[in-house]
Amino acid sequence: MPDVGRYAKGEAKRAEIKDAALAVLERDGEAGASMRVIAKEAGISLAGLMHYFPTRDLLLTELQRDGDAKFEARYRSSDGDIDPGEALAQAMVDKASKPGSGTVYLSLAAAAAVDPSHPAAQYLRGRYEWMRGVIADHVKQRQAAGTVPSHVDAEFAAAGLISAADGIQIQWMSDPSIDMGAHVRRVWERLLA
Numbered sequence: 001m002p003d004v005g006r007y008a009k010g011e012a013k014r015a016e017i018k019d020a021a022l023a024v025l026e027r028d029g030e031a032g033a034s035m036r037v038i039a040k041e042a043g044i045s046l047a048g049l050m051h052y053f054p055t056r057d058l059l060l061t062e063l064q065r066d067g068d069a070k071f072e073a074r075y076r077s078s079d080g081d082i083d084p085g086e087a088l089a090q091a092m093v094d095k096a097s098k099p100g101s102g103t104v105y106l107s108l109a110a111a112a113a114v115d116p117s118h119p120a121a122q123y124l125r126g127r128y129e130w131m132r133g134v135i136a137d138h139v140k141q142r143q144a145a146g147t148v149p150s151h152v153d154a155e156f157a158a159a160g161l162i163s164a165a166d167g168i169q170i171q172w173m174s175d176p177s178i179d180m181g182a183h184v185r186r187v188w189e190r191l192l193a
């Protein structure tokens with residue numbers, strides 16, 4: 001029989017480490033978020049940290065999964081009442097308010113794109129597939145309701161919206177004055193026209 005108490009303690013420690021990593025990312029940015037610094041913030045030895053997260057990439061991937069899981073839960077609980085373009089625009093506004101951790105996704109996506117064995121590669125492929133499906137379904141539902149023209153290619157609109165969000169984040173990294181949320185909203189409007 002598994003030791004439930006030991007499992008719960010391990011999960012609690014993993015959560016503490018992730019909280020510490022987010023604090024370091026916000027304070028020091030991604031470049032300053034080394035495993036050593038995160039371990040110190042979490043009050044754990046580097047070896048202890050590596051017991052839970054053997055690499056920085058695994059830890060960052062878990063942070064991305066957690067953020068995505070919260071977003072997906074909010075989206076699913078809305079029964080489709082949330083417009084995915086507005087949801088992505090709001091996600092951009094949220095990222096801009098947390099510049100330290102807002103770059104985690106971009107670094108994971110870039111690393112995973114060039115290295116299929118990267119810890120985030122399979123996860124991000126699934127994430128993109130899910131997002132494209134949700135967005136395309138939303139477009140098709142709006143077409144059926146008559147609020148989006150029938151000539152709009154739902155799959156193209158889905159890929160275009162995601163591309164706009166990813167691309168504007170890269171530009172925002174070199175120019176934080178860019179209003180990422182407004183950009184995503186405008187692109188979405190154009191894609192649905």
